[in-house]
Amino acid sequence: MIERPVKLACRHVWKIYGPHPDRLLAGGKAPTLNEIRGSNHVGAVRDVTVDVREGEIFVIMGLSGSGKSTLVRCLSRLIEPSGGEILFNGQDLLKASPAEMIEIRRHRMGMVFQHFALLPHLTVLQNVAFPLEIQGVAREAREARAREVTALVGLKGREDYFPRQLSGGQQQRVGIARSLAVEPELWFLDEPFSALDPLIRREMQDEFLRIQNQLHKTIVFITHDFDEAIRLADRIAIMKDGAVVQVATPEELVLAPADDYVAAFTAHVPRAKVVTIGRIMSAGVAPQVAGQVPASARVEDVADRIESAALPYAVTDAEGAVIGHVAAAAVIDVLIGRNR
Amino acid sequence: MSRTRALLWPVLFGVSLVLAFVSQHLPPWLLTPPQAMMIDLAGTTSAAMKWLVEDATFGMFTVKEATRAIATLIEVPYEAARILLVDGITEGKGRRASTIIPPISWIAVTAAMVALGIYARNLKLGLLIGALFLYLAVFGQWESAMVTLASILIAVPIGVVGGLALGILAFLSPTFSRVLSPILDLMQTVPTFAYLVPILFLFGFGPVAALIATVIYAMPPMVRITTLALRQVPPELQEFGRMVGCTPGQQMRKVLLPTALPDLMVGVNQVIMLSLNMVIIASMIGAGGLGFDVLNALRSLKIGDGIEAGLAITALALALDQLSQALAARSHVGAPVQGSWIKRHPKTVAVLVLIVVTGLAGLVLPWVQTYPREAMLSTRSFWSDLVTYVNVNYFDQIEAFKDAILINLLLPVKRFLLALPWPWVLALLTLAAWQVGRGRLAGLCLALGLFIVVTGLWEQAVTTVYLCGISVVIAALIGVPLGIWAAASNTAGKVIGAFIDMLQTLPSFVYLIPVIMLFRVGDFAAMIAVVLYALAPAVRYTAHGLRSVQSELIEAGIVCGCTRWQVLTRVRLPMALPDILLGVNQTIMLALSMLVITALVGTRDLGQEVYAALATADVGRGVMAGLAVAAIAIIADRLIAGATARAKARLGLSGE
Ligand SMILES: Nc1ncnc2c1ncn2[C@@H]1O[C@H](COP(=O)(O)OP(=O)(O)O)[C@@H](O)[C@H]1O
Ligand SMILES: [Mg+2]
Numbered sequence: 001m002i003e004r005p006v007k008l009a010c011r012h013v014w015k016i017y018g019p020h021p022d023r024l025l026a027g028g029k030a031p032t033l034n035e036i037r038g039s040n041h042v043g044a045v046r047d048v049t050v051d052v053r054e055g056e057i058f059v060i061m062g063l064s065g066s067g068k069s070t071l072v073r074c075l076s077r078l079i080e081p082s083g084g085e086i087l088f089n090g091q092d093l094l095k096a097s098p099a100e101m102i103e104i105r106r107h108r109m110g111m112v113f114q115h116f117a118l119l120p121h122l123t124v125l126q127n128v129a130f131p132l133e134i135q136g137v138a139r140e141a142r143e144a145r146a147r148e149v150t151a152l153v154g155l156k157g158r159e160d161y162f163p164r165q166l167s168g169g170q171q172q173r174v175g176i177a178r179s180l181a182v183e184p185e186l187w188f189l190d191e192p193f194s195a196l197d198p199l200i201r202r203e204m205q206d207e208f209l210r211i212q213n214q215l216h217k218t219i220v221f222i223t224h225d226f227d228e229a230i231r232l233a234d235r236i237a238i239m240k241d242g243a244v245v246q247v248a249t250p251e252e253l254v255l256a257p258a259d260d261y262v263a264a265f266t267a268h269v270p271r272a273k274v275v276t277i278g279r280i281m282s283a284g285v286a287p288q289v290a291g292q293v294p295a296s297a298r299v300e301d302v303a304d305r306i307e308s309a310a311l312p313y314a315v316t317d318a319e320g321a322v323i324g325h326v327a328a329a330a331v332i333d334v335l336i337g338r339n340r
Numbered sequence: 341m342s343r344t345r346a347l348l349w350p351v352l353f354g355v356s357l358v359l360a361f362v363s364q365h366l367p368p369w370l371l372t373p374p375q376a377m378m379i380d381l382a383g384t385t386s387a388a389m390k391w392l393v394e395d396a397t398f399g400m401f402t403v404k405e406a407t408r409a410i411a412t413l414i415e416v417p418y419e420a421a422r423i424l425l426v427d428g429i430t431e432g433k434g435r436r437a438s439t440i441i442p443p444i445s446w447i448a449v450t451a452a453m454v455a456l457g458i459y460a461r462n463l464k465l466g467l468l469i470g471a472l473f474l475y476l477a478v479f480g481q482w483e484s485a486m487v488t489l490a491s492i493l494i495a496v497p498i499g500v501v502g503g504l505a506l507g508i509l510a511f512l513s514p515t516f517s518r519v520l521s522p523i524l525d526l527m528q529t530v531p532t533f534a535y536l537v538p539i540l541f542l543f544g545f546g547p548v549a550a551l552i553a554t555v556i557y558a559m560p561p562m563v564r565i566t567t568l569a570l571r572q573v574p575p576e577l578q579e580f581g582r583m584v585g586c587t588p589g590q591q592m593r594k595v596l597l598p599t600a601l602p603d604l605m606v607g608v609n610q611v612i613m614l615s616l617n618m619v620i621i622a623s624m625i626g627a628g629g630l631g632f633d634v635l636n637a638l639r640s641l642k643i644g645d646g647i648e649a650g651l652a653i654t655a656l657a658l659a660l661d662q663l664s665q666a667l668a669a670r671s672h673v674g675a676p677v678q679g680s681w682i683k684r685h686p687k688t689v690a691v692l693v694l695i696v697v698t699g700l701a702g703l704v705l706p707w708v709q710t711y712p713r714e715a716m717l718s719t720r721s722f723w724s725d726l727v728t729y730v731n732v733n734y735f736d737q738i739e740a741f742k743d744a745i746l747i748n749l750l751l752p753v754k755r756f757l758l759a760l761p762w763p764w765v766l767a768l769l770t771l772a773a774w775q776v777g778r779g780r781l782a783g784l785c786l787a788l789g790l791f792i793v794v795t796g797l798w799e800q801a802v803t804t805v806y807l808c809g810i811s812v813v814i815a816a817l818i819g820v821p822l823g824i825w826a827a828a829s830n831t832a833g834k835v836i837g838a839f840i841d842m843l844q845t846l847p848s849f850v851y852l853i854p855v856i857m858l859f860r861v862g863d864f865a866a867m868i869a870v871v872l873y874a875l876a877p878a879v880r881y882t883a884h885g886l887r888s889v890q891s892e893l894i895e896a897g898i899v900c901g902c903t904r905w906q907v908l909t910r911v912r913l914p915m916a917l918p919d920i921l922l923g924v925n926q927t928i929m930l931a932l933s934m935l936v937i938t939a940l941v942g943t944r945d946l947g948q949e950v951y952a953a954l955a956t957a958d959v960g961r962g963v964m965a966g967l968a969v970a971a972i973a974i975i976a977d978r979l980i981a982g983a984t985a986r987a988k989a990r991l992g993l994s995g996e
Contacts, residue, residue, distance in 0.1 A: 073579070076583060078579050078582055078583065101585075102585040102586075102587060103585070104585075105582070105583055105584065105585040106584065106585030107585075109583065110583075111579075111580070111583040113576040113579070113580060114576070115574065115576050116576075117574065117576040117577045117579070117580040119577070119595065119598065119599060120599060121598045121599070121601065122598075130584065130594075131584040131585075133594075134584050134585060134586055134590055134594070135585070182584075
């Protein structure tokens with residue numbers, strides 16, 4: 001597989017709260033967690049280096065207080081990092097002037113907030129059109145575009161409602177529509193579904209995946225819910241005490257957790273949810289097959305088909321070429337958690 | 341240890357009693373601070389003011405020119421408002437002046453207010469406001485009311501815009517906020533009287549000086565509410581604004597201010613109510629209108645006139661309060677109507693048409709222009725008769741009641757306090773401050789106390805403390821049980837709430853009228869007026885505190901088998917203590933501000949000092965007396981705030 005180009009690179013980023021963050025970071029030597037805490041500082045983000053590639057859903061997962069929000073705000077420079085580099089399409093954001101930052105945020109970034117952050121005095125349509133209004137887009141044009149994205153998130157017919165007249169799920173749909181109105185290249189979502197009830201949350205996750213299948217944005221998605229992370233992510237970064245512990249695909253996380261901390265999250269995850277067909281297939285072409293499944297499919301999603309067929313399935317790669325085959329036994333092994 | 345603690349204050353009180361008894365035998369300098377200690381701060385201040393007005397310059401221009409410029413800036417719009425509402429455009433001067441264009445007719449003004457009421461909420465509110473304005477016309481208060489309205493129309497926008505600007509600056513710059521905050525504190529504790537004198541000195545007697553005093557009085561809450569409201573905009577919304585690339589200006593105009601609007605409207609309501617509150621006081625330095633009528637009636641003891649004008653102020657206050665509250669709560673409904681300007685603003689058009697039509701019709705039919713004298717009603721004689729009747733028939737009872745309280749309560753307390761040696765009082769004050777807030781607070785209280793000593797205002801200050809103290813105790817004794825009752829029953833809560841609301845809409849001076857009517861001038865009348873005025877916060881905060889005790893705690897009490905009485909005394913009251921203390925604190929602040937007003941009825945306290953200074957335009961004297969009141973207010977405020985914080989910490993309520 002060809003690696004997709006890096007959209008956003010974050011190099012040794014630090015955010016330390018306290019009286020003298022600069023002193024702690026002076027001299028180029030990274031302070032330890034104990035040094036930071038001992039001197040009455042908080043290491044909200046510690047030496048984070050990650051790459052976000054074009055078109056992927058990059059999930060940052062961690063318990064509350066682990067520094068996720070701070071990190072994503074450093075990435076968009078809502079918070080000034082104490083140290084490090086943030087490269088967006090190769091340009092160092094931390095060196096951008098205020099005017100350049102305004103331009104970048106207006107046209108190339110979008111953000112969705114945990115508590116929706118809708119303007120209470122504007123209607124749904126006005127809220128969605130707001131980012132365009134700020135850019136000085138004429139009323140006709142911005143309202144036309146706003147109608148388009150409002151329909152995209154399934155709120156057609158509610159354009160003239162005020163936020164307080166909508167349910168939580170609907171409000172967040174407005175938040176999503178608004179952040180998409182400017183067609184951002186890079187889309188930040190900070191725990192967008194955490195304030196919603198579990199059933200609505202699932203519905204919104206499906207909706208989110210549907211929209212992403214249409215738009216193929218580069219996404220940084222924050223969550224504290226590991227199930228949500230493995231459902232949505234192409235890759236996951238696990239954070240703890242401000243540092244990134246492991247960056248991997250959901251499958252790799254579950255099969256090879258970097259340490260006990262990560263293992264504690266993955267222990268209860270059913271394998272079938274994360275293991276892909278590519279990992280359990282046998283090499284070579286089977287003489288007779290019941291059908292084809294992609295190597296990237298998760299076992300859970302195709303288990304029924306494979307299991308109920310008498311013949312094995314052929315496994316294809318992203319280009320559609322057959323690269324192996326998989327039989328019911330291998331799928332059942334994963335489903336019941338048997339190691340052979 | 342704790343036993344000696346518990347005994348400390350009773351013992352100190354005993355010692356105080358003994359000291360008061362033997363005070364005649366103490367050296368006189370212990371009772372009255374000796375001349376040698378005095379510092380002539382008043383003289384220095386007067387001299388400084390004089391220099392400021394006569395000689396000081398800012399380089400390009402003198403202070404005198406600066407005050408003139410400010411005066412013109414205010415005078416021009418004020419004159420315009422007067423032309424519209426009161427004078428019309430006239431030719432010539434004085435009695436021979438002839439009207440060229442009349443002011444807006446009473447019909448059109450009333451109609452405009454009705455339209456505003458409908459716009460702000462509904463027809464019902466429109467009719468209520470219309471009825472209140474009709475009242476002004478029918479009872480012959482129209483002209484004075486319009487003079488007052490004209491000054492409100494100028495003072496409120498200045499107060500709101502100035503408050504917004506300062507509030508926004510304080511929000512944007514922490515340094516500015518740090519500088520501004522203590523100034524605002526001081527402005528709210530210094531009684532209005534205190535700055536009347538310097539303003540009089542700088543701007544001269546007249547409506548402009550009155551407007552400036554009004555704005556200074558009414559603006560601080562707007563500043564505070566603005567800063568607070570902006571700070572309370574959820575951080576996510578602020579981040580959202582930056583994320584979509586708002587410039588700082590767009591962020592303020594399109595994100596922060598609109599989001600904070602409901603809170604800001606509360607500030608506007610405050611400015612309006614405080615401006616109305618100032619109406620009578622401001623008439624001491626040249627405001628005309630209803631305030632002047634009341635003041636005049638009070639001075640010449642024309643009870644009927646006073647009550648009528650007072651009721652008119654109340655009607656105006658009620659109308660403007662309801663209107664601004666409705667505007668604050670107005671929800672954005674529906675999509676904007678399409679069509680031409682005329683189509684979109686039917687009410688505005690109707691009012692404009694009415695102004696022109698009644699203006700023209702008024703040329704032929706005078707009653708359209710001015711409400712006809714023949715159709716006016718007057719309650720003047722009714723009120724006078726009522727007072728005469730009460731005084732003739734119940735004179736003995738009222739006098740007996742008054743004397744009983746005077747002789748058994750007011751005078752003994754006054755004598756006791758005045759007999760205490762000042763070093764002893766200062767020592768007790770410092771000790772109390774040390775117990776509540778350690779060294780810093782003790783130092784502050786001692787310094788403020790010494791300030792009062794060296795300015796030679798000790799006796800007046802003690803008199804102030806005595807009147808204020810007794811009034812606050814009585815207000816608390818009435819207010820706290822009322823608050824408990826209001827919290828215990830819904831019906832009582834509603835009735836008491838309405839009563840308290842009414843008390844708070846009344847401008848402070850209005851309380852004086854019936855009180856003087858019944859009790860004439862003196863400490864007793866002053867006390868009653870102060871108690872009435874300062875009652876509201878004691879009731880409010882108590883009820884609020886009791887209601888906001890967590891229901892789980894109350895349930896826990898009930899499950900433990902507490903009786904209703906036990907739940908109240910063991911669970912609810914202790915938990916509500918911080919709120920009740922806050923209410924008492926507010927009561928003290930209101931009492932202090934009212935005390936100065938009661939100087940009019942002849943108390944011999946700091947208020948009287950200010951009043952005397954006002955009469956002789958003695959800036960230094962007025963400022964010193966004002967600062968002495970502020971010193972008392974600050975001491976009371978800090979002591980109670982400290983005690984509240986400790987109570988909160990003990991209950992684990994602090995730190996949210
Ligand atoms: N402005 C701040 N000042 C001091 N500490 C902060 C500030 N903001 C966040 N922190 C601390 O940084 C850590 C990470 O916070 P945050 O990024 O909000 O975590 P998360 O979003 O993962 O819940 C927490 O310990 C928090 O207390
Ligand atoms: Mg967070």
